[in-house]
Amino acid sequence: xxxxxxxxxxxxxxxxxxxxxxxxxxxxxxxxxxxxxxxxxxxxxxxxxxxxxxxxxxxxxxxxxxxxxxxxxxxxxxxxxxxxxxxxxxxxxxxxxxxxxxxxxxxxxxxxxxxxxxxxxxxxxxxxxxxxxxxxxxxxxxxxxxxxxxxxxxxxxxxxxxxxxxxxxxxxxxxxxxxxxxxxxxxxxxxxxxxxxxxxxxxxxxxxxxxxxxxxxxxxxxxxxxxxxxxxxxxxxxxxxxxxxxxxxxxxxxxxxxxxxxxxxxxxxxxxxxxxxxxxxxxxxxxxxxxxxxxxxxxxxxxxxxxxxxxxxxxxxxxxxxxxxxxxxxxxxxxxxxxxxxxxxxxxxxxxxxxxxxxxxxxxxxxxxxxxxxxxxxxxxxxxxxxxxxxxxxxxxxxxxxxxxxxxxxxxxxxxxxxxxxxxxxxxxxxxxxxxxxxxxxxxxxxxxxxxxxxxxxxxxxxxxxxxxxxxxxxxxxxxxxxxxxxxxxxxxxxxxxxxxxxxxxxxxxxxxxxxxxxxxxxxxxxxxxxxxxxxx
Amino acid sequence: xxxxxxxxxxxxxxxxxxxxxxxxxxxxxxxxxxxxxxxxxxxxxxxxxxxxxxxxxxxxxxxxxxxxxxxxxxxxxxxxxxxxxxxxxxxxxxxxxxxxxxxxxxxxxxxxxxxxxxxxxxxxxxxxxxxxxxxxxxxxxxxxxxxxxxxxxxxxxxxxxxxxxxxxxxxxxxxxxxxxxxxxxxxxxxxxxxxxxxxxxxxxxxxxxxxxxxxxxxxxxxxxxxxxxxxxxxxxxxxxxxxxxxxxxxxxxxxxxxxxxxxxxxxxxxxxxxxxxxxxxxxxxxxxxxxxxxxxxxxxxxxxxxxxxxxxxxxxxxxxxxxxxxxxxxxxxxxxxxxxxxx
Numbered sequence: 001x002x003x004x005x006x007x008x009x010x011x012x013x014x015x016x017x018x019x020x021x022x023x024x025x026x027x028x029x030x031x032x033x034x035x036x037x038x039x040x041x042x043x044x045x046x047x048x049x050x051x052x053x054x055x056x057x058x059x060x061x062x063x064x065x066x067x068x069x070x071x072x073x074x075x076x077x078x079x080x081x082x083x084x085x086x087x088x089x090x091x092x093x094x095x096x097x098x099x100x101x102x103x104x105x106x107x108x109x110x111x112x113x114x115x116x117x118x119x120x121x122x123x124x125x126x127x128x129x130x131x132x133x134x135x136x137x138x139x140x141x142x143x144x145x146x147x148x149x150x151x152x153x154x155x156x157x158x159x160x161x162x163x164x165x166x167x168x169x170x171x172x173x174x175x176x177x178x179x180x181x182x183x184x185x186x187x188x189x190x191x192x193x194x195x196x197x198x199x200x201x202x203x204x205x206x207x208x209x210x211x212x213x214x215x216x217x218x219x220x221x222x223x224x225x226x227x228x229x230x231x232x233x234x235x236x237x238x239x240x241x242x243x244x245x246x247x248x249x250x251x252x253x254x255x256x257x258x259x260x261x262x263x264x265x266x267x268x269x270x271x272x273x274x275x276x277x278x279x280x281x282x283x284x285x286x287x288x289x290x291x292x293x294x295x296x297x298x299x300x301x302x303x304x305x306x307x308x309x310x311x312x313x314x315x316x317x318x319x320x321x322x323x324x325x326x327x328x329x330x331x332x333x334x335x336x337x338x339x340x341x342x343x344x345x346x347x348x349x350x351x352x353x354x355x356x357x358x359x360x361x362x363x364x365x366x367x368x369x370x371x372x373x374x375x376x377x378x379x380x381x382x383x384x385x386x387x388x389x390x391x392x393x394x395x396x397x398x399x400x401x402x403x404x405x406x407x408x409x410x411x412x413x414x415x416x417x418x419x420x421x422x423x424x425x426x427x428x429x430x431x432x433x434x435x436x437x438x439x440x441x442x443x444x445x446x447x448x449x450x451x452x453x454x455x456x457x458x459x460x461x462x463x464x465x466x467x468x469x470x471x472x473x474x475x476x477x478x479x480x481x482x483x484x485x486x487x488x489x490x491x492x493x494x495x496x497x498x499x500x501x502x503x504x505x506x507x508x509x510x511x512x513x514x515x516x517x518x519x520x521x522x523x524x525x526x527x528x529x530x531x532x533x534x535x536x537x
Numbered sequence: 538x539x540x541x542x543x544x545x546x547x548x549x550x551x552x553x554x555x556x557x558x559x560x561x562x563x564x565x566x567x568x569x570x571x572x573x574x575x576x577x578x579x580x581x582x583x584x585x586x587x588x589x590x591x592x593x594x595x596x597x598x599x600x601x602x603x604x605x606x607x608x609x610x611x612x613x614x615x616x617x618x619x620x621x622x623x624x625x626x627x628x629x630x631x632x633x634x635x636x637x638x639x640x641x642x643x644x645x646x647x648x649x650x651x652x653x654x655x656x657x658x659x660x661x662x663x664x665x666x667x668x669x670x671x672x673x674x675x676x677x678x679x680x681x682x683x684x685x686x687x688x689x690x691x692x693x694x695x696x697x698x699x700x701x702x703x704x705x706x707x708x709x710x711x712x713x714x715x716x717x718x719x720x721x722x723x724x725x726x727x728x729x730x731x732x733x734x735x736x737x738x739x740x741x742x743x744x745x746x747x748x749x750x751x752x753x754x755x756x757x758x759x760x761x762x763x764x765x766x767x768x769x770x771x772x773x774x775x776x777x778x779x780x781x782x783x784x785x786x787x788x789x790x791x792x793x794x795x796x797x798x799x800x801x802x803x804x805x806x807x808x809x810x811x812x813x814x815x816x817x818x819x820x821x822x823x824x825x826x827x828x829x830x831x832x833x834x835x836x837x838x839x840x841x842x843x844x845x846x847x848x849x850x851x852x853x854x855x856x857x858x859x860x861x862x863x864x865x866x867x868x869x870x871x872x873x874x875x876x877x878x879x880x
Contacts, residue, residue, distance in 0.1 A: 037714060041794055045627035053581040053624045054854075114760050138590035139582050208627060224628045225637070226829045252827040256692055257708050260700045266707035282713050418575040418841045426579065 032247040033536045036268040036518060037254045038529055039261055044228050047219060048207040052139040054341045058501055060249070061527040064230060066185035066213035067238040069094040069108050069127065069164075069178065074522055081290045082533075083523040089176055092238045093122055093186055093214065094164075099388035103171025103479075110162045113237045114187040116214045124164040128156045129189035131166075133202045141183050147441060147478070148178020172477035176443050182526050188212035206427070216532045217244050226251060230531060243520060243535025262287055262513045269521075270513040271529050274390050275334035278511035286516050291509040293323040293338050296447050297438025298353045298390065301399060302461040302501040307380065307431035310461075313499055314372040319432075320358040320503045321365035322402045329506050331395040336511060340504035347497070350489035352444035354502050356497050365406045377407020383433040387417035392434045395505065424460045435460055435510070440525050444489045445475040452496060463501040468492060543710035551866065555859040563615075565634060565837055566584075566851040567608055575842040581624045596613030596786075598624075611848070615745025620852070625838050630849035633834060638853060639724025640711060644822070645815050647746055648694075648753030649808065656758045657804065658675040661797065675762060683759035691752040695825065698748060706744045708826045716741050727868045749826045757811050764807040768800035775799075801872050813858065 042057035049062035073088035091097075094108040107139075114122040117447040130155040134141045145151065149172045157165040168175055176193040178184070187207065195206035211219055216238060217230035230247040248266070252258045259277055273281070273289070282289045303310040303319055307502060310316055325341040341354025369375055382400060384392035400410045410432065415423055424430050437449045449472050450456050454464035475488040496502070510527050520535040575741055578595035578635040579586075586594075595601050601611060614621065620630035656679070663675040682690075698705040706713050718726060727746070728741035772778060773796050781791045820832035831850060838846035 039709070043626065051627075052586075052590065052597070053627065055625075071738060138593050139586045140590075142590065143587060223829075224626055225633070225834065227714075248714055250714070250827070252709055253833065254825045254827065257695065257825055257827060260695060261709065264700055264703070264707070266709070416575065416579045416840060418577075420577050422576050428833055 004458050009090060023204060036244045036247045036534055036536075037266075038269040038271055038531065039248060039258050039267050040248045040249060040271050041251075041253055041255060041258060042531070043223070043225055043251050043253075044249070045224070046208050047211045047222065048204060049139045049185065050134055050137050050139075050202070051204045051208050052137070054140075057524055058526070060156055060531075061075045061211060061219070061228070062182040062185050063524075063526065063528055064217045064247075064531050065211045065215040065219060066187070067093045067114070067122075067215050068180055068182075068184050068186065069110075070180045071239070071354070072177075072180050072524075077292060077523075081292060081523065082521065083292055084525065086177065086295070086525070089180060092180075093127075104168045106166045106168070106175065107159070108164045108166075110164060111237055112162055113216055115235060115237075116191070116212065117218055118188065118191065118212075120188065120190065122186060122214050123161045124158040125161075126185050126189045128153075128158050128165045129192070130187040131156045131184055133187065134184055137202055137204070140195070144181060144183045144440070145178070148175045148181075148239065150175065150178065150184075152441060170477060171479075173443070173479050174441055174446065174477065181440055182528075186214060188214070214238070214481050217247065220246070221350060235249075239532065242532045244531065247531045248532070249529075262515070265515055268515045268518045268536070269529065272527070273511045275332075275336040275509070275511065277513070278336050278509070280336040281513050287513055288512050288516060289511060290521055290523070291336050291410050291511045293507050293509050294353065294527065295442045295525055296440075296444075297436065297508060298340055298504045299333075299337075299395070299434065299503075299506055299508050301505060302430075302433050302435050303531070304428070304431045304433075304461040305464070305501055305505070306428075306448075306462045309372075309374055309378050309380070310431065310501075312372045312374075314422065315374060316500045316503075317358075318365040318368035318372070318374075318406055319403065319408070320356070320500050321361045321368065322406045322408075323358070323503065323505070324360050324398050324402045325358075325505065326360070328395050328398045332391045333506050333508070336509045338507040338509075342505050343391075347490045347493045350444065350486040350493070352489070352493065353492065353507050354446055356500070356504070358497075360402070362405050369406050375407070379409045379411075380431050381413045382410040383413045383415055383430040385417060385420040385424070385434070385436075386414050388422065388434070389414070390437060391508070412522070425457050428460050428462050430460065435461065435502070443480065444492065445472055445478075448472050448492050450477055450497070451502060452492070461501045465495060465499065465501070468495050471495075548863065548867070551863055552859075555863075559855050559859065562851060562855045563612070563848075564608075566848055567611065568604075570842070570844045570847050571604060571607075573839075573842050577624065577842045577844060596768065615852075620849040623838060623843055623846035623849070625841050625843045625846060626834070630845050633846070634831065634849055634853050636724065637829055637831040637834050639821070640828060641816065641819055641832060643711075643725045643727065643746070644749055644753065644819060644828065644830060645812065647750040648757060648815060649812060650763060651750055652754040652757040652761055652811075653808065655754070655761075656761035657765050658760040660804075661760075661769055661792075663762070664766045664769030665792070667770065672766075675766070679759035679762045682755040682757075685734055685755070686821070687752055687756050687818045688825055690755055691822050692827040694748050694752055705748050706741070708745075708748065710827045710829060711742065711745055712738070713741050713745065745826075749822050749828060752822050752825075753815055753818060757815055760807050760811050762802065765800065765804050768803045772796040772799045776846075781880055798869075798872065802869065805868055805872065806863060812861060816854070 040057060044058045046054040046058045047061045049059055069092060071092040072084040072086060073090045074082055075085035077083050093110055093114050095111040097106060097108045099106050110122055110124060116122060126380055135145045135151060135153060149168050155167050159165050161397055180339050191212040192203040192207060198201040201247055216236045218233050220231040221229040228249040232242055233243050258270050261267045263284060278289050278291050281287050303316045329335060329339055340353055340355055342359045343357050345357050382396055385395050396412050403410050424433055437451055439450060450458040452463055452468050453459060471488050471492050478485050510523060512521060517537045518534055519537050520533045522530060522533045526531050578598060578600055579591050582594045599607060603776040621629050623633050626633060659675045663672040666672055695708050699708055712718055716738050719738055722729050722732050723771040726742040727739055732744055765790050778791055781795050782878050819830055820836055823830040823833040835850040
């Protein structure tokens with residue numbers, strides 16, 4: 001029996017495929033109104049986002065299969081595409097919430113209609129168990145929770161079955177948005193506890209393979225290394241019922257194969273395609289490409305201030321004046337993205353990212369080098385992460401040429417992805433390198449916290465400035481309508497541009513290709529496919 | 538001693554001889570994976586993890602212990618059939634190997650069978666008509682096949698037969714999405730489909746296999762065809778063939794029974810070698826056709842210093858080769874009458 005016969009049979013018996021469980025033969029096809037096929041280049045290695053070792057591609061399970069207390073609303077981008085809206089926090093499992101006047105106590109009312117997949121209502125006990133888990137397991141979940149000032153189980157309190165309270169050590173604008181990230185998912189604690197062991201009190205082994213949530217999709221099938229099949233949860237209350245009954249995520253490692261698949265129309269969505277393909281596919285009939293600038297993310301060239309010549313601010317500025325930005329944007333970004341150079345001399349707005357005042361100006365660069373006593377230049381290795389080779393390699397080659405013009409000789413050093421973190425981010429010993437940090441929480445001060453404070457992970461260039469540290473410390477938890485907020489952020493940006501340890505090149509985009517018949521896609525800061533919003537045209 | 542028992546004893550001895558080899562491989566592989574740069578604990582704790590959680594992961598992986606101690610633990614687990622967990626895919630290494638090895642073998646063996654069926658007649662034909670146009674065509678074909686990198690052949694075939702003509706199914710793994718795999722018995726989809734009597738699924742699996750198998754077969758034509766030709770030329774020029782011809786045996790009988798059977802020996806040896814490098818060439822083909830095989834698994838694991846996965850892969854390969862060599866030795870005794878008589 002093939003798909004066609006199956007569908008024919010189904011119609012003649014007037015039984016919708018939707019009521020059938022996974023069958024001997026999946027009634028799946030890219031052409032179907034009920035099934036969407038998404039291809040990704042990575043691999044899903046766990047169904048539990050809290051487990052250590054869970055990779056980025058697996059975050060989509062937390063998004064599609066679990067609910068959080070809150071989520072973000074939707075906004076329309078200038079090009080007509082849709083994006084999540086950081087400034088608009090919306091209910092997901094919580095039907096309402098209150099924040100005390102001093103901003104430290106958040107009380108959530110859980111939607112009484114919300115049930116887990118097994119039919120049991122979602123209670124405040126489940127919420128507590130889940131958030132306790134996120135702050136206790138260590139690793140990425142704990143770090144992300146900490147960003148929202150959620151650090152200890154003592155902060156989470158069950159008031160009654162449907163009321164849950166979070167107490168913050170001090171008010172913070174990051175707390176509520178942090179609850180909408182993929183990390184603080186609400187897990188069916190009874191199912192999880194029934195499968196926990198003494199060695200594994202948080203049931204990481206069980207939830208690794210068996211999600212237990214209340215989200216819009218359940219997992220019908222997971223063939224590790226091949227595919228993940230989502231099946232819609234008809235009783236979902238966290239939002240509008242999704243448009244597709246079934247979504248198949250297939251792992252196709254070769255980029256050229258993924259491109260052939262979407263061009264031929266064999267699949268509905270090809271997620272995260274390279275800039276080159278985004279540019280070329282946009283003009284093909286039957287395929288549409290949505291490119292959204294990634295919020296709070298800049299591809300940058302970083303100059304390590306512990307490297308002797310880069311200790312001098314003027315040398316760093318000289319580097320910033322010697323980069324062929326436009327050519328890099330054309331040849332490495334294929335013009336997908338937002339230029340981050342050639343801005344005004346003064347910082348007018350407290351928005352981030354914004355254009356730096358630098359541009360290609362060899363005269364100026366040479367003058368600065370001479371002033372700093374480096375008219376003869378110096379030698380320095382330029383390091384790139386092999387996992388980012390698609391943009392970093394062409395960019396590095398052009399930077400190499402630009403720097404050669406002011407006497408800086410560079411050799412390009414390619415570092416495998418597995419070593420990158422240790423060498424670049426932890427040991428922070430790469431003198432000159434390309435970096436791509438982007439923050440999940442979309443406020444400028446959050447970016448500056450990770451990238452401009454001594455010792456923090458994405459400050460891979462050892463930048464240290466007491467004024468910056470003070471400003472970030474003051475501003476990080478400050479409400480955005482506080483009178484000091486805008487001046488503080490502007491000052492941070494001024495400092496970052498003047499001292500320029502991190503030279504912005506461009507703001508990248510997340511590119512997703514769709515078959516004409518798929519609608520509803522929404523960009524999210526986590527850069528994973530939120531399949532809940534997709535619907536057939 | 539009855540001859541059958543004697544043969545079994547020989548096979549047993551051969552297997553025993555493999556034990557030190559396999560142990561040696563275990564040690565070398567263990568040391569080499571540890572010598573790789575990179576810190577799996579830091580990698581798997583994730584980008585944002587702090588020192589504390591990296592340490593926790595390290596402890597969890599047992600990487601905080603001394604190397605000899607790690608090795609002892611590893612061997613101990615191995616004897617209990619536990620190969621550890623592949624961090625990069627989140628599955629036990631054993632499960633991964635059990636599902637991926639058949640996928641790769643199905644591809645490799647399919648390619649070898651196809652290649653053998655084309656290359657041997659081609660080689661024989663070329664040997665019986667040396668330096669004629671048949672010989673030149675054969676030479677051209679095999680040279681072209683081996684000179685093109687497999688990922689290129691794969692992409693080119695996909696471009697023509699899937700993208701342009703639409704004859705081949707979407708290159709998305711072992712089975713089209715509209716089919717569910719049959720009950721796993723052997724792990725070979727085609728065989729499992731036959732066992733389950735699912736002819737539609739057999740067809741679908743064969744359709745997915747077609748392009749990758751042709752890609753790999755093109756790549757392996759050369760050594761088999763060239764070796765067949767050379768071996769045939771040699772046997773055709775040898776004394777016993779001349780004697781057979783002089784005795785008035787038919788050309789066909791001389792060619793097949795006398796010349797070809799003797800020429801098969803080096804061809805079978807070559808086949809063993811070809812098998813090993815096809816498994817290597819598999820990696821790229823697996824990537825292009827999204828084939829969930831062992832090659833792509835091993836490469837990914839190596840890139841992220843996933844020790845357990847790499848060790849499991851090397852061990853399974855070592856065992857596979859021991860088995861393969863044994864099989865070839867047994868084949869010898871079947872093909873070559875002398876091997877049997879000497880004993």
